[in-house]
Amino acid sequence: MPHHSTQERLAGLLAEPATAVDGFLDTLGDAPQAGPPTGLTQRLMRTSLLPQVYERYWRPVLGRFLKGPGGPSMTGEVELAAERLALQPGQVVLDVACGTGRFTRAFGEAVRPDGLAIGLDGARTMLSRAVKETSSPTVAYLRADAVEPPLRSSTVDAICCFAALHMFAEPERALDSFARILRPGGRIVLLTSARRDWQPARILDTAGGIASGQRMFDRGEISASLRARGFEEVREQYFGVAQLVSGRLSDVR
Numbered sequence: 099m100p101h102h103s104t105q106e107r108l109a110g111l112l113a114e115p116a117t118a119v120d121g122f123l124d125t126l127g128d129a130p131q132a133g134p135p136t137g138l139t140q141r142l143m144r145t146s147l148l149p150q151v152y153e154r155y156w157r158p159v160l161g162r163f164l165k166g167p168g169g170p171s172m173t174g175e176v177e178l179a180a181e182r183l184a185l186q187p188g189q190v191v192l193d194v195a196c197g198t199g200r201f202t203r204a205f206g207e208a209v210r211p212d213g214l215a216i217g218l219d220g221a222r223t224m225l226s227r228a229v230k231e232t233s234s235p236t237v238a239y240l241r242a243d244a245v246e247p248p249l250r251s252s253t254v255d256a257i258c259c260f261a262a263l264h265m266f267a268e269p270e271r272a273l274d275s276f277a278r279i280l281r282p283g284g285r286i287v288l289l290t291s292a293r294r295d296w297q298p299a300r301i302l303d304t305a306g307g308i309a310s311g312q313r314m315f316d317r318g319e320i321s322a323s324l325r326a327r328g329f330e331e332v333r334e335q336y337f338g339v340a341q342l343v344s345g346r347l348s349d350v351r
């Protein structure tokens with residue numbers, strides 16, 4: 099269970115009031131989910147069974163399938179994210195669509211002793227599990243819409259959004275929000291879908307995306323979107339049908 103004072107610190111960064119419930123702050127009230135429904139995968143995240151098996155089985159197995167044999171392991175993903183964000187003690191980091199908090203907990207360690215790692219998700223079931231798995235003075239959880247996170251502008255040093263952007267109803271608007279929330283010079287890292295270039299594979303990837311309710315982004319699409327929003331030092335890596343893209347928001351905006 100995250101500490102009470104850490105929640106108060108998170109509340110101080112919010113642009114709207116939130117209610118403290120079950121170990122996290124909630125800005126969505128009675129709404130069953132954040133934003134409009136986008137399909138099967140998003141719906142599964144809200145069930146009570148998936149969060150129980152998510153971190154140990156679901157994510158590693160599905161992730162391996164999508165990243166291919168050459169892609170990073172789960173531990174490797176966490177390390178890559180922390181490395182791309184260049185986290186320092188004392189920083190504020192936002193883990194968007196944190197699920198059960200695997201990445202959030204690691205970020206909380208990286209910003210110790212006086213930083214803050216915020217895990218944001220729209221699903222109560224995921225957050226309840228995250229709260230149960232967390233005992234850290236530097237981690238707090240927030241139930242909110244990832245497309246419009248209710249944080250004040252220029253308040254966070256780093257943003258991570260893994261395995262989720264393709265599930266959002268408006269991913270481009272989410273990227274606008276991320277650029278707004280980040281401080282100048284802040285860093286971002288994203289792991290999302292990447293349609294392969296070879297035409298028969300493209301058709302297969304598109305069909306798979308439609309069936310599961312997930313958008314398939316093109317190669318180069320996310321890096322172009324980041325550059326258009328003032329990000330520099332943009333790096334992209336591809337593993338199977340996944341892309342890892344990172345960047346640093348310009349100091350001058």
Ligand SMILES: C[S@@+](CC[C@H](N)C(=O)[O-])C[C@H]1O[C@@H](n2cnc3c(N)ncnc32)[C@H](O)[C@@H]1O
Pocket residue numbers: 132133140143144157194195196197198200201218219220221224242243244245259260261262265266267
């Ligand atoms: C596949 S999980 C990714 C969890 C974690 N980032 C990881 O890499 O393992 C996707 C998460 O996105 C959340 N999600 C989907 N759409 C959302 C939205 N619009 N706002 C907030 N969370 C959302 C789901 O509830 C789910 O926990």
